Amino acid sequence: MSDRLHNKTAVITGAGSGIGRAVAQLFAQQGASLALLDIKIDNIEVLAAHLERQFGHRCIAAVADVTQQEQVEHAVAQVTAALGKIDILINCAGVNVFHDPLTLKQNEWQRCMDVNLHGPYNLIRSVLPGMLTRQYGNVVNIASVHGHKIIPGTFPYPVAKHGLIGMTRSLGIEYASQGILVNSISPGLIMTPAAEKWLASCPDPDAERARQAALLPCNRIGNPDEVAYTALFLASDEARFINATDIVIDGGRSQVYHN
Template sequence: MSGRLAGKVALVTGSTLGIGAAIARLFVREGARVVLNSHLHDDAARRIADELGSERALFVQADVADPPAVQAMVDHAGARFGAIDVLVNNAGRNFFNDPLALTPDDWRRCMAVDLEGAWHCTRAVLPGMLAQGAGSVINIASVHGHKIIPGCFPYPVAKHALIGMTRALGLQYAAQGLRVNSISPGLILTEAIEASFAASADPAAERAKQADLLPCKRIGQPEEVAYTALFLASDEARFINAADILIDGGRSQLYHE
């Protein structure tokens, strides 16, 4: 352990699986005390909490779309570990549909989790960060916040807005020592992606097809996103603010499909 986050307290939402879990594990290895979060207290939550141990990690169940629950989570974290230095807004859900087939409830839930949830969490930690004159907020956006894929509405709307919020808040609080940045992953081999491959008619062929679309001819790993979050969370990135970092193997720069 190199201790790049030694002495820091981090809250990582949606951190029981996939990218969020990879970030939580890496942050603990680098010396942080980490508040784990999910809207469910399920087997995945229990596994990662047990793995990381109660001295370095605390699991708090909370729906990021519920502001009182978010504030209670931040208060609980503060009572246990102290003020939060790093917030990673990773919690999110995929909502892909034809615009006219989308129900009002699905629209509201997409915005409530993928956009408003990040704001609720940021709003809850801002007073503590401002009081200590330092803090790093990292929003997990998406390549969908840069490029549009038909049939994926309204997810790209939320992710475009999340990147906009990143820039606005980063500039708003820069002079007070806060940094707000985002990461936009492309295709990353999470449990959800593995499940989608497994549900296809030929999982191996589908995996190979998706890998072949990428310039590097392989699918990204959650740890590769986690290391970028680690850099942004650390003092090494103290002059990076209101920025978005694409992690997609170069896919979004291709001229054609």
């Protein structure tokens, strides 16, 4: 075990499953004190206790709906009181919303934007004052290849992810001279619980899994740990000259011209 995040404190949203959970496990292993945020305490309470026992660093669970600014501010205050500072924010909380544009209901549009775009902004806005006071902070937003390439039938999800990448770049430049780094990661198809659920809903799950893997130059689907390791690099001081940048993790698929 190394200590790439020694003496660092990280807040991770959506920490209860998928990429967020993988990030939490890796960051704890690498020496960080953690605050795990999720919309349900059941998703994170046991994980927080397990990581603290296993790695010996403080790990707390905090409930917050990222779309609600008051809840976010309360959670950040709770984290600051318990852990003393926030060095790193990893915005993993997200939701898939795929609809035909003409039948999309207003509440589904709003839900997509609230969780995937406004949610990260709520967290950033809440942790920034403390980061600016110390002139140090590292934000990593989990975006998507949908923020780069359009897949038919996925509206309005790409709209939110394009916005998240734009916000990443804008805030990275806005605060670069004050010691704040803001970057994003754009995963392709990653075998998260949401992806497993989608595959299970297909008429022939095994055939669809094989079809998706065949679309990738590496002939396999990604896993959450591979995204977590990229988040670790960006959140560490090893990446201190990387800012306002998005890193695509999709096995090379977005670089291939498909007939």
